[in-house]
Amino acid sequence: MARVQRLCFADRPDTYRVVGGDQLPVAPAxxxxxxxxxxGASPNTVRAYAYGLAAWWxxxxxxxxxxxxxxTSLFGQFLSYLRTGDLPGTARIGDPEPGMAESSLQPRGAAVLSMYRYFADAHDLxxxxxxxxxxxxxTSRSRYAPTLSGIGPQRDRDVPLHRRRAPSRTETPVLLPVQVNAILDGCSVQSASGExxxxxxxxxxxxxxxxxxxxxxxxxxxxxxxHNDFxxxxxxxxxxxxxxxxxxxHGVRAKSGARRxxxxxxxxxxxxxxxxxxxxWGADIAVDDLATHFVFVNLARGQRYAPLRPETIYDKVETIRTARADVLPQNWTPHWLRHTHATALLLSGVREHVVMRRLGHADVQTTLSIYGWVTADAEMRSVAEWKNYVAGWKVSHDPTS
Incomplete structure (x- = not known):
């Protein structure tokens, strides 16, 4: 079985490579x-594509x-493997494992298609x-829906033979105020004495x-x-x-443009x-210029006061998931908090263009395409006191956010 190997460097972001069953790097990958x-692809993109190529190999x-x-049929078997975990020709005993979500399947398939497009362009393969x-x-009159539509960028008139429909995203995942508080309290709680x-x-x-x-x-x-951003x-x-x-x-990026x-x-x-x-703890002595240093740094493991790795955040997410399984959805991620923020603002009456600037979207249409369902779902107003939830956020005074 091929696998992904992460390469860590002291002076540059981590990168990834695919290692075959012989424990040697896969040269094309x-x-x-x-x-x-x-x-200039983001490290997250490189990582996701590496996992897709490892599955293909x-x-x-x-x-x-x-x-x-x-x-050609092998690519269809590859997609089936992603969905079920069963390699081609393998007989399963017992119930199948939960399949890969369509949102995860898409970059895996895109990695393979994009790699072969690259080799066709770069090496005439x-x-x-x-x-x-x-x-x-x-033609649009075809009665039959291909199995893998929308994966990978289109080049001229070429389309993937195996295509699939993009998953429906009518609603973004939302955490209720009590769930957000459970996440925060799962990290640290202030006692009556203020500690x-x-x-x-x-x-x-x-x-x-x-x-x-x-x-x-x-x-x-x-x-x-x-720190000087605060x-x-x-x-x-x-x-x-x-x-x-x-x-x-560690390769994370601030994707949107500058905003306040x-x-x-x-x-x-x-x-x-x-x-x-x-x-x-002496961070102002250990760090040359604390004001220009990263806010979120190592405190418990790794080099003290070094910039925090995203893996540390995901480890904390897993810890909170386990501890508060009674309150929190098992598949929540940090990005759900962004969706929750936008949803809370819209439900509390903040205008779409203000939410757009606060989130850093390029245009209001992006905001509407992602969160248009929110304003149409008036029943959510009765689920939680959203206006109270956002009462401390000074968005009404924010001309540019």
């Missing part, structure tokens, strides 16, 4: 993943098929490309999830924050400046307490 990295190895000479693509576009409970990293984790919930930032944007003094409305950065040593997001007093107090704890 390595070349294509390097091409993606050189083109597992199918190739299992069927003893050459990577550049395979039957047309034979495998023609096994996967047709130069004759199907914060939990480990040294507990307050940091609570601040991280609170930032996502109250600002709608993407995870990469939050991890890229510096503007909480001087008499003005407290705010956080989101800068378009791509210099995080106004915040409430509770988040200001939480951040201030976190900074005081950092100073109490």
């Amino acid at each position: 390595r070349e294509y993943l390097q091409f993606l990295a050189d083109r 597992s199918v190739l190895e299992h069927t003893n098929t050459a990577w550049d000479d395979f039957p 047309d034979r495998p490309y023609r096994r996967l693509f047709s130069s004759h576009a199907r 914060w409970t939990g480990s040294a990293a507990g307050l940091r984790d609570r601040l991280f999830f609170a930032v996502l919930a109250e600002t709608g930032m993407r995870m990469g944007e939050a991890l890229s924050l510096r 503007h909480i003094s001087g008499g003005g409305t407290p705010s956080i400046a989101v800068a378009g950065r791509d210099d995080h040593p 997001i106004y915040i409430g007093d509770d988040l200001v107090a939480l951040y201030s307490e976190y900074v005081w704890q950092l100073v109490g």
Whole structure:
């Protein structure tokens, strides 16, 4: 079975490669993943494509098929393997495992199609490309829906022979206020005496999830924050400046352009307490310039005060999932807090163009296409007190967020 191997470096972001059953790097996959990295693809994209290529090579190895000479039907078997976990020709005993979600299947399939498109363009390797693509576009009158539509970018009139319908996304996942509070309390809780409970990293984790919930930032944007991005003094409305950065040593990115997001007093107090704890631990001495250093740093493992890895956040998510399985959906991710933020604002009456600027969308149509269902679902107003939930967020004073 092929697998993905992560390569860690001290002076540049991590990268990934595919290792075959012989424990040697798979040369075509390595070349294509390097091409993606050189083109400026995000580390998350490289990682997702690496897992897709590893699954493809597992199918190739299992069927003893050459990577550049395979039957067209093998790609359909590959998709079936992604959905069921059963390799071609394998008989299952017992109930099947839960299949891969369509949202995860899409980048896996796109990785294979895009790799063969790359080799067709870069090396004139047309034979495998023609096994996967047709130069004759199907007419809209066809009665039959292909099995893999929408995977991979289109080139000229070529379309994948195996196509699938894009999954329906009529609603984005939402966490109710009680669930958001369960996430925050799963990190650290303030006692009656004012002390914060939990480990040294507990307050940091609570601040991280609170930032996502109250600002709608993407995870990469939050991890890229510096202390001088917080503007909480001087008499003005407290705010956080989101800068378009791509210099995080672990490859996370602030995808949207620069913007200012106004915040409430509770988040200001939480951040201030976190900074005081950092100073109490000597971070201002250990770090050359704390003001320009990353807000979210290692406190419990790894190099102390080094920028936090996204894997650390996902480990915390898993811990909270296990501890609060009675309250939280088992498949929640940090990005749900962004969706929850946008949903809460819309349900509390904030205009769409304000939500657009706060989230960093390029245009209001993007916001409407993702969250248009929210304003149509008036019944959600009775599910929770959304206006109270956003009462501390000073969006009404935010001309640019």
